[in-house]
Amino acid sequence: MTSKTDSARTTGADRSHDGDPNHGSNPLASEVRLHVDPLLDDPATRIIVCCGAGGVGKTTTAAALGVRAAERGRKTVVLTIDPARRLAQSMGLTELDNTPRPVPGIDAKPGGELHAMMLDMKRTFDEIVEAHADPERARAILNNPFYQSLSAGFAGTQEYMAMEKLGQLSSLGVSPGPEGRGEEWDLIIVDTPPSRSALDFLDAPKRLGSFLDGRFIRMLMAPAKASGRAGMKFVNLGMAGLSMFTGVLNKLLGTGLLSDVQTFVAAMDTMFGGFRTRADATYRLLQAPGTAFLVVAAPERDALREAAYFVERLAEDRMPLAGLVLNRVHGSGAAELSTERALAAAENLEEGGIVDREPGKGMKHGAPSPGPGSADVTDRHHDSGRHGDNDSEDDFAEPAEPADPSGLPDSTQRPESAREPARQTEQLAAALLRLHAERMRLLTRERRTRDRFAALHPEVPVAEVGALAGDVHDLAGLRAIGERLSDGPARPGS
Amino acid sequence: MTGKGGTGKTTVAAALALALASGGKRTLLVEVEGRQGIAQLFETEALPYEERKIAVAHNGGEVHALAIDPERALLDYLQMFYKLGSAGRALKKLGAIDFATTIAPGLRDVLLTGKACEAVRRRDKNEQRVYDAVVMDAPPTGRIARFLGVNEEVAGLAKVGPVHNQAQAVMRVLKSPETAVHLVTLLEEMPVQETIDGVAELRAAGLPVGAALVNMVRPQLLDEDLLDVAESDGPGRRGGTAELGGELAHALARAGLPHADRLVAPLLTQAREHAERVGLEREQRAELAELGLPVYELGLLGEGIELAGLYQLAADLRDQLPPPREAA
Numbered sequence: 140m141t142s143k144t145d146s147a148r149t150t151g152a153d154r155s156h157d158g159d160p161n162h163g164s165n166p167l168a169s170e171v172r173l174h175v176d177p178l179l180d181d182p183a184t185r186i187i188v189c190c191g192a193g194g195v196g197k198t199t200t201a202a203a204l205g206v207r208a209a210e211r212g213r214k215t216v217v218l219t220i221d222p223a224r225r226l227a228q229s230m231g232l233t234e235l236d237n238t239p240r241p242v243p244g245i246d247a248k249p250g251g252e253l254h255a256m257m258l259d260m261k262r263t264f265d266e267i268v269e270a271h272a273d274p275e276r277a278r279a280i281l282n283n284p285f286y287q288s289l290s291a292g293f294a295g296t297q298e299y300m301a302m303e304k305l306g307q308l309s310s311l312g313v314s315p316g317p318e319g320r321g322e323e324w325d326l327i328i329v330d331t332p333p334s335r336s337a338l339d340f341l342d343a344p345k346r347l348g349s350f351l352d353g354r355f356i357r358m359l360m361a362p363a364k365a366s367g368r369a370g371m372k373f374v375n376l377g378m379a380g381l382s383m384f385t386g387v388l389n390k391l392l393g394t395g396l397l398s399d400v401q402t403f404v405a406a407m408d409t410m411f412g413g414f415r416t417r418a419d420a421t422y423r424l425l426q427a428p429g430t431a432f433l434v435v436a437a438p439e440r441d442a443l444r445e446a447a448y449f450v451e452r453l454a455e456d457r458m459p460l461a462g463l464v465l466n467r468v469h470g471s472g473a474a475e476l477s478t479e480r481a482l483a484a485a486e487n488l489e490e491g492g493i494v495d496r497e498p499g500k501g502m503k504h505g506a507p508s509p510g511p512g513s514a515d516v517t518d519r520h521h522d523s524g525r526h527g528d529n530d531s532e533d534d535f536a537e538p539a540e541p542a543d544p545s546g547l548p549d550s551t552q553r554p555e556s557a558r559e560p561a562r563q564t565e566q567l568a569a570a571l572l573r574l575h576a577e578r579m580r581l582l583t584r585e586r587r588t589r590d591r592f593a594a595l596h597p598e599v600p601v602a603e604v605g606a607l608a609g610d611v612h613d614l615a616g617l618r619a620i621g622e623r624l625s626d627g628p629a630r631p632g633s
Numbered sequence: 634m635t636g637k638g639g640t641g642k643t644t645v646a647a648a649l650a651l652a653l654a655s656g657g658k659r660t661l662l663v664e665v666e667g668r669q670g671i672a673q674l675f676e677t678e679a680l681p682y683e684e685r686k687i688a689v690a691h692n693g694g695e696v697h698a699l700a701i702d703p704e705r706a707l708l709d710y711l712q713m714f715y716k717l718g719s720a721g722r723a724l725k726k727l728g729a730i731d732f733a734t735t736i737a738p739g740l741r742d743v744l745l746t747g748k749a750c751e752a753v754r755r756r757d758k759n760e761q762r763v764y765d766a767v768v769m770d771a772p773p774t775g776r777i778a779r780f781l782g783v784n785e786e787v788a789g790l791a792k793v794g795p796v797h798n799q800a801q802a803v804m805r806v807l808k809s810p811e812t813a814v815h816l817v818t819l820l821e822e823m824p825v826q827e828t829i830d831g832v833a834e835l836r837a838a839g840l841p842v843g844a845a846l847v848n849m850v851r852p853q854l855l856d857e858d859l860l861d862v863a864e865s866d867g868p869g870r871r872g873g874t875a876e877l878g879g880e881l882a883h884a885l886a887r888a889g890l891p892h893a894d895r896l897v898a899p900l901l902t903q904a905r906e907h908a909e910r911v912g913l914e915r916e917q918r919a920e921l922a923e924l925g926l927p928v929y930e931l932g933l934l935g936e937g938i939e940l941a942g943l944y945q946l947a948a949d950l951r952d953q954l955p956p957p958r959e960a961a
Contacts, residue, residue, distance in 0.1 A: 195639060473903075476890065487887075491887065570855050570859050571881070610821065
């Protein structure tokens with residue numbers, strides 16, 4: 140685990156709920172609140188990396204943090220990898236041009252700015268080539284068919300390029316691309332690529348390193364000097380010799396490809412070294428105190444399992460974790476009304492309606508008390524474990540008294556003509572209660588998955604973001620997400 | 634089987650493999666991203682690089698599973714074409730295998746698709762297909778056209794030789810009517826948009842698009858009338874939320890709930906949110922319908938996917954699938 144002190148320092152995380160870890164009825168739920176605003180405001184925070192499984196709202200979170208940071212006075216750039224079209228449009232990103240562009244509509248009064256860019260892998264790669272090779276060699280590389288495939292987005296390239304671009308954007312002293320030069324950012328917010336394996340981008344420098352150190356590369360570079368050291372090693376390994384090796388490769392790949400690769404490697408050789416140095420530097424930058432990783436998840440089992448993996452992996456790489464952003468958390472303004480009670484009351488109303496249809500038989504005052512047993516049976520069917528569903532149920536633990544506790548006049552006293560709308564109201568009320576029961580089941584489930592995470596990683600601060608009905612695709616929506624991020628637990632009814 | 638991240642692609646792929654295996658068939662479920670998602674789903678230990686029976690389907694079919702490891706697949710290839718044996722291990726020591734599978738463009742994807750196609754075409758000694766269907770849990774929608782199209786690209790790069798021939802053979806299978814690329818989505822804006830984009834890309838690449846599979850469909854809990862009520866926050870005919878609120882409070886109180894007046898507002902809010910969601914889902918359904926693909930729906934399983942839930946999804950799918958044809 141990345142030291143707790145680290146995360147506590149960068150985020151100002153503290154024990155919420157008045158320092159009582161056993162608050163309420165849910166002792167395991169996120170005891171440490173992640174405070175986003177102090178993190179965004181701290182001038183020492185230079186880079187925020189949002190990582191997480193696909194489909195949990197990573198890009199939206201990154202964009203919302205960007206808007207909030209900018210409107211709190213920081214000169215911010217958001218580097219997104221693959222934003223949804225309308226989200227991109229909301230940030231003024233209509234084309235992929237690999238250069239940070241100012242986002243219009245940001246409240247600049249506090250002195251901040253927001254810029255955003257989408258990563259264009261090929262452009263980033265091209266820029267590196269152009270910056271590090273003399274024109275002739277650059278042209279040779281750019282025209283190489285092997286390079287063209289590699290740079291256009293085969294496995295792994297996206298990760299390298301994300302690291303490269305991050306290195307450029309930070310004031311690492313590495314030479315940026317032609318347009319990026321001279322920009323100084325207070326805060327860089329990075330949205331990580333949707334990798335096949337979760338944290339591929341962390342492996343990028345290492346993989347690149349082992350690739351470049353690999354004897355294979357040397358082999359490829361040296362097919363002409365068959366008597367070289369590489370060739371000797373080959374012999375030592377029990378092969379007939381280098382010529383056989385290249386022969387095999389040629390047969391396998393086709394002669395053209397191998398020579399393309401050889402040309403490519405030869406041309407890239409000089410700049411690969413620099414590339415690797417920069418990737419290493421970026422890796423170290425990520426480990427530095429100015430960086431904060433946010434693991435983004437949704438309160439679903441698989442997403443949180445991924446999140447736990449991310450947390451462990453970041454610790455392994457000694458990357459400073461600031462906390463977990465839990466998106467799409469549901470709440471209820473009537474959370475004190477449990478699933479069981481809501482269903483029992485709904486049944487009650489529906490039974491009342493049936494009775495009512497028999498002429499002359501008015502609805503019994505405080506109709507049949509819901510047998511708690513019967514309600515339980517219904518409910519258990521859907522929701523076997525109801526752990527954590529008990530907050531302030533005291534209020535409702537007993538079957539309600541027959542007397543109308545609201546003290547409102549009883550509508551059953553109304554004349555018969557008023558019964559029809561009254562029954563409709565009862566049906567509506569019953570439907571609302573069933574809907575509520577469903578919501579409470581969802582809440583229970585979400586809480587359970589969160590508890591599971593919290594039990595594994597109790598030290599990780601958590602910020603919860605209430606679920607929205609639709610997707611976010613404008614600045615107002617991003618602002619709203621930012622508010623929710625800094626407010627903490629889902630608001631009632633949100 | 635492709636789909637945006639988070640849509641449950643692996644689960645749906647597994648459910649399809651189960652559904653297609655029912656009635657005494659044999660299917661192969663293939664994983665290519667090294668995540669061991671299949672093993673997790675079927676609650677078994679990590680899958681090795683070999684085909685093994687992983688589940689029994691309804692009415693006595695079998696699902697086999699294979700997690701393709703590109704490195705091993707490459708060594709297999711070398712073995713197959715050149716009987717390299719220990720030389721293969723030497724190549725591995727040299728980093729050549731690493732190079733080939735992580736850096737060399739496309740080779741990795743060629744191997745993954747190639748291995749799957751080999752399973753599709755494999756026949757037993759009676760010339761019968763070994764598998765009635767092969768279901769691949771493929772990369773996400775954003776990369777699928779490129780992933781499946783990689784062989785074309787590689788066939789262009791490696792202009793002659795076994796790799797070239799292999800790439801072309803794979804492409805023939807992938808573009809044949811034996812293949813169908815299914816897309817998993819949710820009834821949410823981004824996944825639906827990505828599905829639409831993915832279908833366009835696949836069609837442009839000449840790859841056969843199968844069906845749209847809508848996963849995690851939530852039940853509609855209010856009927857149309859009540860949705861209207863919820864949306865307008867009160868039935869028009871009586872006008873005014875206050876009056877409705879009062880009546881609801883009465884009804885709730887009569888049902889035996891204390892503090893009924895305090896429940897009305899939050900319950901109505903939840904109903905409005907539900908109505909909003911149903912409305913959004915309706916829009917997304919309409920968008921999907923425009924693709925002109927068969928659409929299958931799979932219900933949301935409350936407690937996350939357990940094995941029993943997987944069989945339930947398979948049953949749902951089986952009920953919706955057209956009668957069996959010569960599947961690939």
